[in-house]
Amino acid sequence: MARLSDAADTDKGWGLKRLWPVWEQAKQEVQPLWATLRPYLFVSPATLIFILFFIYPILFLIYISFTSWNLISPEKEFVGVANYIELFRSADFRQVMGNTVVYTVLTVSLSLVLALFLALWLNRKGVLHGIIQGAIFSPYIISLVSVSLLWLWMMDPQFGLLNWVLSWFGFPPSPWLTDPNTAVYGLVLVSVWKVIGYNTLVFIAGLQSIPKEIYEAADLDGASFWQKLTRLTLPMLSPTLFFLLVINTINSFQVFDIVQIMTQGGPVNSTNMLVYFIYENAFNFFKIGYASAAGVILLFMIGLLTIFHFMFLAKRVHYQ
């Protein structure tokens, strides 16, 4: 800008001195239009990305799920709900859904109960308490690739660390992920270990937002530790608990990395779960339509949980 006006002060060159007022006037006239357009211009890059990579793919996914598309032939024949019928008739898919539900229920309930216990214990000012909070949280920010490889090694049925630890307490070695009866519990263990620090710290944040005066009042009334926990702390913590319940359930439903790296869905399909099933059908068997139908089922379940969450949030805002 400075350069432009410097040039305007001299008679040489482009004759900007004469053009300058014209430019200024044009700017004046364009200003209101520009002010109207500006917000749209600012939100357009982000909006474009969201439409291209979130909104449109969802619609596309639903559309493909009604076709018999495979990557080998180019034609997309409309087959109605045939893919969905095939899914629900397939024993494999029923097992996949069963595995996903078992994994989700166990991972969510175990990690929430343990995290609540840890949060009540660790919610103190001490230095050691702080260090332990950090230690428990650290697996959460480590790549699932690293976590999966590390636990695969520790769960090695012959040379693994875990079987050594079991032997200290006189337990027989476990087959861990190599036995269809125990494999899914192995994955639950890994997931709980990874996510528990996050849940603990969110619980601690929730605990710290409870006003201190309520406890002082309860102390004056002579409330016992147990009464304070069940009548005060837990009810006050219920919004946090609900938030974690929804977030953890949504995340567990999407489990993929640990399945892909640790078990590839085996042994005998015992750890095959929804997203891995979609991935395999789409990229290994090229059944795009069929995989998309399974994708729509995932979309439906996550959508339901999200709506449930928002209804709860709206209610909570209403009460406050």
Next chain:
Amino acid sequence: MAYVLRVLKWFEYVALILVGLIFVFPFAWMFLTSFKSLGEVFQFPPQLLPEAWLWENMKTAWESGPFLTYFFNSLIVTVGILILQLITGVLAAYAFARYQFKGRDLLFGLTLVALMVPPQITFVPVFLQMSHWGWLNTYLSLIIPYAASAFGIFLLRQAFRQVPEEVIEAARLDQASEWKIIWRIMVPMARPVLVTFGLFSFIYHWNDYFWPLVMTNQEEIRTLPIGIAMLKDASSGGVMWNVVMAGNLILVIPILIIFFVAQRQIIRAFVYSGVK
């Protein structure tokens, strides 16, 4: 009584440390394994410390694939995503926080949808789209779908709303352009939030395995997490766990260093962001 309390206190400390070990010791085990010989790895019961500290494992891991390429790909993708997300995020968040315009709620609702939809739902259609555009196995397929972050827009919008109106009015009286107001006033005032979001974005995409796995199948374009995961199947015969763990360190150590330096901000980034 005081004596009993002191004993209890020590008992609590021991219990605390045991709990901490459950979460930290596996990392130590990764570290120790990465320096052992193959003979020590396949030995039961295992020895805690390696007989001799073998640095060769690190070298073997690094040389068993184009790891320098993986490393730079990871860096380019992670940093590229972060820069784009900051630019698109700052602009959109400023508009949502400070302008009144028709369709604002609708567009913001769109952002909400993007926040809720995980890549595990969109990956099949996006893969087909990328294949149609010829974007598979390019940086475009890894960076562009993440060029805007709904989560970042949320955080920044909240931060921009908290800047007092008078500050902006004063700047406008001084003839400051909107552009200048955004980058010279709003962005510096929202610095803690930008740092928080930056850490979140960096860690998330540095660790990401799923998206690059779907969008690439050539090693020139693949990222570190995929390279490390492939180490497991690199040797015929059994898995060379010492080499795999050595490779694993390449992935883990940068994140642990960042965590050590900025623990408080990282915890805030991951925890408090979710709660609000």
